[in-house]
Structure formats: C-alpha cells, structure tokens
Amino acid sequence: MARWEPNAPERLANAALDLFAERGYENTTVIDIAQRAGLAKTTFFRHFQDKREVLFGRGTVNELLAEATAAAPATAGPLEAVAHALDAAGRQVFTSERREFIARRQAVIAANPELREREALKNLALIASMVDALKRRGVPELTARVAAELGALASTIAYERWSQTTAGEDFGEIARQALDDVQASTAFC
Amino acid sequence: MARWEPNAPERLANAALDLFAERGYENTTVIDIAQRAGLAKTTFFRHFQDKREVLFGRGTVNELLAEATAAAPATAGPLEAVAHALDAAGRQVFTSERREFIARRQAVIAANPELREREALKNLALIASMVDALKRRGVPELTARVAAELGALASTIAYERWSQTTAGEDFGEIARQALDDVQASTAFC
The missing domain is CATH 1.10.357.10 (Tetracycline Repressor, domain 2)
Structure with a gap:
C-alpha cells in the first residue's frame, strides 16, 4: 500500500519498497513505482536517476x-x-x-x-x-x-x-x- | 592486442581490457571478448558469469x-x-x-x-x-x-x-x- 506523505521522494521510495516486496525488484518498473505513488514518471526522474537510485537518493x-x-x-x-x-x-x-x-x-x-x-x-x-x-x-x-x-x-x-x-x-x-x-x-x- | 598466454581466464581478461580501452566498456560484448582472445563464447561462460565478471573472476x-x-x-x-x-x-x-x-x-x-x-x-x-x-x-x-x-x-x-x-x-x-x-x-x- 502506498502511503500519502506530502514528500515525493519518500512516497516514491515507499511505493518502490511495496512493489519490490510484492513482485520482486526485477519485475518492477519506474512507471509502476510512479503509479503506485500517485505521481508522474517525470516526477520520478526529477528526483532519481534510475530504479536502483530510488533507495539511495x-x-x-x-x-x-x-x-x-x-x-x-x-x-x-x-x-x-x-x-x-x-x-x-x-x-x-x-x-x-x-x-x-x-x-x-x-x-x-x-x-x-x-x-x-x-x-x-x-x-x-x-x-x-x-x-x-x-x-x-x-x-x-x-x-x-x-x-x-x-x-x-x-x-x-x-x-x-x-x-x-x-x-x-x-x-x-x-x-x-x-x-x-x-x-x-x-x-x- | 590479445596476448596468447596458455591460460583462458587471463587471456579473456587481457582481451577484455584491450577492447574496453579501444571502444569502451559499454560497446564491448562477451562475443567480442571471446573472439579477441581466440576462444569460444562457451569458454567465456565456463569461467565468468557475465561481462563485468571478467575483471573480477x-x-x-x-x-x-x-x-x-x-x-x-x-x-x-x-x-x-x-x-x-x-x-x-x-x-x-x-x-x-x-x-x-x-x-x-x-x-x-x-x-x-x-x-x-x-x-x-x-x-x-x-x-x-x-x-x-x-x-x-x-x-x-x-x-x-x-x-x-x-x-x-x-x-x-x-x-x-x-x-x-x-x-x-x-x-x-x-x-x-x-x-x-x-x-x-x-x-x-
């Protein structure tokens, strides 16, 4: 479940963790993460360079x-x-x-x-x-x-x-x- | 230039270094490395899991x-x-x-x-x-x-x-x- 913190990087990181746990890291895309966080793909790339970076930004x-x-x-x-x-x-x-x-x-x-x-x-x-x-x-x-x-x-x-x-x-x-x-x-x- | 040591891992590593220097890491494939070393692709995978591993095997x-x-x-x-x-x-x-x-x-x-x-x-x-x-x-x-x-x-x-x-x-x-x-x-x- 995505959490609705006001802060985009935290929301994206939480969404990513949810998805990695549910379907595995390999089977999760940046689009999946942005969607789960209720944000646009462009927002993702404003904060993180790639999928891995979402946990290290x-x-x-x-x-x-x-x-x-x-x-x-x-x-x-x-x-x-x-x-x-x-x-x-x-x-x-x-x-x-x-x-x-x-x-x-x-x-x-x-x-x-x-x-x-x-x-x-x-x-x-x-x-x-x-x-x-x-x-x-x-x-x-x-x-x-x-x-x-x-x-x-x-x-x-x-x-x-x-x-x-x-x-x-x-x-x-x-x-x-x-x-x-x-x-x-x-x-x- | 590939060197012709008898030992396959060293030959592959040397070939890889030559190619990485010549055309860059990204533009070098496992097949390129095996060819340059005068060895088969299957030989490469007998020794290394992937391209990166050739320098760490x-x-x-x-x-x-x-x-x-x-x-x-x-x-x-x-x-x-x-x-x-x-x-x-x-x-x-x-x-x-x-x-x-x-x-x-x-x-x-x-x-x-x-x-x-x-x-x-x-x-x-x-x-x-x-x-x-x-x-x-x-x-x-x-x-x-x-x-x-x-x-x-x-x-x-x-x-x-x-x-x-x-x-x-x-x-x-x-x-x-x-x-x-x-x-x-x-x-x-």
Whole structure:
C-alpha cells in the first residue's frame, strides 16, 4: 500500500519498497513505482536517476555527516568528530519514525545483488566524504582515513544493534558506544 | 592486442581490457571478448558469469588470503596474521609480472561506475572472508572486524604506494609498512 506523505521522494521510495516486496525488484518498473505513488514518471526522474537510485537518493546524508563533522568542537579528536556526525545521523536519518522504512529498505537491498553493489559504492563515497571533512579539520590524511574507516565500521555495528533494540532507543547513543568499542578493540589488533 | 598466454581466464581478461580501452566498456560484448582472445563464447561462460565478471573472476583471492591468515603462526596477533595474508597477495597477485595488467584493470574500473560498484561489493566479500579467517584463529568477533577493516585499508594504501614505485619492489614489504602506519595512526584517532 502506498502511503500519502506530502514528500515525493519518500512516497516514491515507499511505493518502490511495496512493489519490490510484492513482485520482486526485477519485475518492477519506474512507471509502476510512479503509479503506485500517485505521481508522474517525470516526477520520478526529477528526483532519481534510475530504479536502483530510488533507495539511495539521499545524497544529503553525505552532506549532513560532513557538516556535523565540521561543526564538532575544535578540541574534538578525529573519532570524537565522527561521533558528532553519527549523532546527527541519529537525529535525522535513524529516527524512530523511519525505523520501519529503514528495516524494509535493508531487507530489499540484502536480497538483491545489484542493490548491494550500489550500496557498497555509496558507502565508499560516504567514507571519502568523511575523510575530506576530517582533513578540513586539520587531521592528517592517514589518520583521517583510519578514523573514517573505524567510524564506518562503528556505524554498521550501531545499525545492527539499533535495529535489534525496541523502538525509541537513540541511535546516536548506541553509535557512541559502538565507536568506543571499536576504538578499544584497536588495542587488541 | 590479445596476448596468447596458455591460460583462458587471463587471456579473456587481457582481451577484455584491450577492447574496453579501444571502444569502451559499454560497446564491448562477451562475443567480442571471446573472439579477441581466440576462444569460444562457451569458454567465456565456463569461467565468468557475465561481462563485468571478467575483471573480477579471481574468487581464489579470497581463499588465498583466508588460507594465508590461517597459516600464520599461532602466536601472531590479528594484524600480524593479516600481514601474512598481504605477503601471500604480494607473492601471487601483486607480482612484478602482473603490474601492467593490474594497472590497466584499475584504470578501466575507475572509469566505469558499474565496475566500481562490482569492485566495492567484491571488497566487502573479501573483508568478510578475512573476518571469518580471523575468527577461526580465535579472534573475538569485534576485534576481527576491526583488524579486517584496518587490513583492507592498509592493502589499499599499499596498492597506491606499490603502483607508484619502480617495478621490482615487493608488495608484501610495502603492505607490512602500510599496516604499521595504519596501526600507529589508530593512536591519534
């Protein structure tokens, strides 16, 4: 069932998830998605480049994380700045309201190799934008790369933990704990 | 120009690289590749699932790294076991003889988003197989994940450095230095 949020990208993404679940990713067209969302095909292409992109069109997430990294206190070390970015993700991406949508999205991606490829590349872009944001804070290149990789791993672990909690737990707090755990583990490597 | 190595997968991969460079990835078919390699289309599909796979068919690399990780001395810590895997990669993958092939392959992948997606997913599979190999050595889950990520980053950095050296330098040695650098950087995160 399509939901009637006012916002076109979210409506299209929800319609796509419904259809992918009902008839499979391969058997769903852009026209199907637009129709289900009650929108025109041209509206779809105003927001997304192709069918796969409907689940990934949040280019804003990279900017959100980069901005939050930049906005961390000047005294914050690299992983502390990453923690600020994960806090921002918790406030704007991994919210209680989006929990179900995110879980359905992850299930569809996990079931489809093409989507897993797209996600893997998107994650590399996200890590690259974190590296840039850290370098702009004056963090040396190599340290920035290590911190961004550790941050990405902490974010993955935090997502795993968050999706297993009961609704209402704060992603940012879980992510901070995951970052601490990851950082502590480096001593045993 | 196709090269006439005895070995079909390498011949097909070289033919594919030639054609991708000459006429672009999009304008090359599996039949073109097989013809250029002087082999039948059926031979192509015996070795690779599709056109993209011709540059990634080395599923054996995962096994090579996992075996080398397993074969590291029992006293070796997680990153020391990863160093053994990178040594093995230096002996069997990143060799002087394969330098030019690898550079051409990387250039083609970098120029094509579809190939970059496939590579990103392959790298995730490689990291997952390193995590498993470390866990089989008794390394706790979280530490194994951190060590595998740090190893993957060190491997990327080592490849960057190796490809900029003059031919003849040992990848394994460069990788060991990169691992040391990465590990040292964790203290500044």
